[in-house]
Amino acid sequence: MGQAKETKSGAVMVVGGGVAGVQAALDLTELGYYVYLVEKSAAIGGAMAQLDKTFPTNDCSL
Amino acid sequence: MEAGRSPNIEILSNADLLALDGKPGNFTAKLRLRPRYIDAEKCTACGLCTRYCPRHLVDQYNEGLAVTRPIHIDYPQAVPATYFIDPKSCLHLQHGTCQICVPVCRSKAIDFSQQPEEKELKIGAVVMAPGFGRIGNDTLAKYSYGKHADVLTSLEFERLLCASGPFEGEVKCLTDHRHPKKIAFIQCVGSRDLGCDNGYCSSVCCMYAIKEALVAKEHDPEVEITIYYMDMRTQGKDFDAARTKAEAKGIRFVRARVADVMPWHKQLKLTYSLLDGTHHFEGFDMVVLSVGLDAPADARHLANIAGFELNNYDFCRTETFAPLLTTKPGVFVAGAFQGPKDIPESVTQSSAAAGIAAALIKKDRNKGYVVKSYPKERELAKDEEVRIGVFVCHCGINIGSVVDVPLVEQYTEGMEGVVYHAQSLYSCSQDAQEVIKQKIKEHNLNRIVVAACSPRTHEPLFQETLKDAGLNRCLFEMVNIRDQCSWVHANEPAAATAKSKDLVRMGIAKARHIQPLPEQTVPVINRALVLGGGIAGMTAALNLAEQGFHTTIVEKGEGLGGHLQHLSYTLRGDNVVQQLKEVSDQVEKHKRIEVMTNTELAEISGFVGNFSSRLVIKKGKSAKESTLDHGVIIIATGGREHRPEKVLGNEIKYSARIVTQSELEKRLAGKAKDRAPASTVMIQCAGSRGDDLAYCSKVCCNHAVKNALKIKELDPAAQVVVLYRDMRTYGYAEDAYREAREKGVVFIPYGMEAKPKISGSGKSLKVTFHDPILREEVTMTPELLALSVGIVPEGTEEMSKLLKIPVNQDKFYLEAHVKLRPVELPVAGVYVCGLAHSPKPVDEIVVQAQAAAAKAAIPLVKGCVTVEPTVSSVDKELCIGCGLCESLCPYQAIKVAKDESGKRKAETITASCKGCGICASHCPVFAISMGGFTDEQISAQIKAFGETSDKE
């Protein structure tokens, strides 16, 4: 098994890459932090990526 | 997906969290990265491999309604945009055979030798956002789910509606592909149901059912849709409007309990019972189950690894006044995992969690931050030849199914200045950005036109791509052929295509004249102003101060606390008085917070980063003034109880026997022996939802249940009757609603066709209403009538004039984007939270305040703001100094002053200018031009509209 170690300071880990996780990650970077976005599936997006249009504004999801 | 482009976000997909050790500010996380078997660096997402892969795989992304292959990508805009191989179904990984994809891949990206990798991360804080899980199939089975293919979950139905779904957006029965004529929605499947251990309400299903029903109606106006529900919980800001719209479109709402769904001839038979106990049945072609949000399947596992607790439903455990703190310090929560919620609420929580995490590790701010660098901007030579690249987008089939995209693209061939044109399936996808960059280089393009969706959402993305390619971001023009063509002319494809051609021709005409515009930055004053010292204002100020920023709270009343001072306890039993005291003590003691009471904002000028406010401080009869300079402002001016004079057509004389819920709460929290009335009638939506106020106030149902429970606690024999339209005890409040019913509180619905009547006062007080179970009129003479009145915002109209920010029809502030920017206002540097935004319970207010603080901290952290380059500029030669522009500018962004030679000339204050164009359109001598919208550019566009090209 390969091993890798990261020693960056000022980093936050976000677990889950749905809308909630992605938004948290974006805001954290805006606030000056480095983010590891950990997602268990092959792509981020979560449930929202499966939705057609979303209320209340009914525009496309992403 | 912005996240895929940020140099400060490292996406670790296919990853499992294995361990988390350490303490706040200094955690170590251990991850396992499962292999994709495809080299992300090499994969171009061409899709050839999927075509060759021989094995079928049920497509989970399409909710099992379609098939894909073990080697695939879920959807073209996926981030990371790399294919992957599902090891559980791949023939090679399972049986050591096949490997056909390896030679097929032209970029040699397939690598079966990849092994799982372990990775250790050093982090200061953790945000948990694992979302929600699925309701188990056994719960769905009672509606014949799994036995009959035309019984679908709402998520499956969502895929059917979606252009990228199994039938490309056509709704068809799965049994025989006929178009369903009758569709039923069943609400509360897997929610509000102790039978499946989910006692809570999932909060989003009522709203998404309406959405899905409306979209289905759009696809096929003939389809008949019925929604079977217990309560329609559309309590969000402006959500009731969607229900009204659905009713107007002929969608039928039936308050009923569905017993079962059975196959019946070629249809499905749905049996239901009404309130009066009668049973009925009806046939449908398709049945959609509005499934709730369950806790994530691996919630327990995650909680064990990270060391935090779950609540009784396996969602994350949190407290009313600290809604985003898990029980493990340094680990925060956001999104549906905190409790079922919609996207706007999830996004708000995320910003809030980001702000709290940022405060925790503020000493490490910017230490790991990578500053994005762009290639040097290429300067355009003075007479450089115009070289336009046009990209026409299919948006999946969103545009492509209506507009003939290839035709539109071909149409640009040979147009003056156009040297390159292409189509793309999703021009917003990551690889499409790479293509644009590449084409800019290859063809030396210096103007880009993208014909796709709305510049409001997507212009920044493309502009960023231009910057990455070394072009000024203003050398870009976006044409909206989705909203303006494929959406509004969905039924006239030929006309929509013709209109797209017109718009593209006009966009190109404008593009020939666009010029690079400079980007300017302005420094930011390192202080925040928070208007309002209620729980929202205090929470926001505390978070800003914790993040290291000096904050001034301006409160017009005598002390801190606001509306919450009128409440005593919450539905969950928190002691409000004590909690409020703790928060105000913290605020008063904080060295970076200054509190100014008896103070009002009289005037504000300036712009994001540089506001200046004039404050009036009242002292007895005299008043003092002071000014305050600040970089950002948070509006938390709150609201108050509405006291309608008329309720459901009845004149109201408030008295000791006719009170509001707040007054009842005060009485119940008091010491009097007889404080619990022997008999109480409560009327919900008193003066709300179209009665006096147009909207739902979101908290009154909870308030009624809370008081009813308190009465029952004090006197179990007391009689309490609640007359309601829809009980909106969403989320965990549903537990309290159930408890109240169990304790004998009687809930009786009323409709707008038979409103309760109130007569008399004092001892002769009478309430008459229709009882749907007895099917007759009932008159009660209660000791007390409690009205569940709504909430109105405080002083938003005056403030909106002062700050030049819009309010909605209900006088609440109108946020910049309901879903994606819920706490930002349209004026940069101004944020909103609490009751000033919309009525909501205290836990949601705390979150919103933290989110507003996080957003407000962004410019403060950066220390400077970038001004939009599309601003007005004055040609001093032409200006006659008439001052018309100054008097018209709604943002005070243009001033007339004497120049060196003493002549009056107008000048734009760039940082204040919003680029609205009022000045330019009114200048009598055409001395003002708008960056990006010059007279020359607009005339060219209009002229192009008149030209019909020879090809037509």
Ligand SMILES: Cc1cc2nc3c(=O)[nH]c(=O)nc-3n(C[C@H](O)[C@H](O)[C@H](O)COP(=O)(O)OP(=O)(O)OC[C@H]3O[C@@H](n4cnc5c(N)ncnc54)[C@H](O)[C@@H]3O)c2cc1C
């Ligand atoms: C049918 C349906 C329709 C809806 N329609 C709307 C709508 O129109 N408008 C609206 O506002 N809301 C709608 N919602 C609600 C909306 O889907 C949620 O509000 C939103 O998706 C919540 O986002 P989230 O990020 O919290 O969770 P999710 O979207 O569930 O994302 C969670 C992510 O975390 C990942 N994850 C989970 N566990 C782990 C782990 N242990 N390690 C790493 N990663 C993990 C998951 O793979 C997933 O990518 C709808 C919901 C449903 C079911």
Ligand code: SF4
């Ligand atoms: S009442 Fe709650 S659980 Fe039931 S459908 Fe509506 S939102 Fe979902």
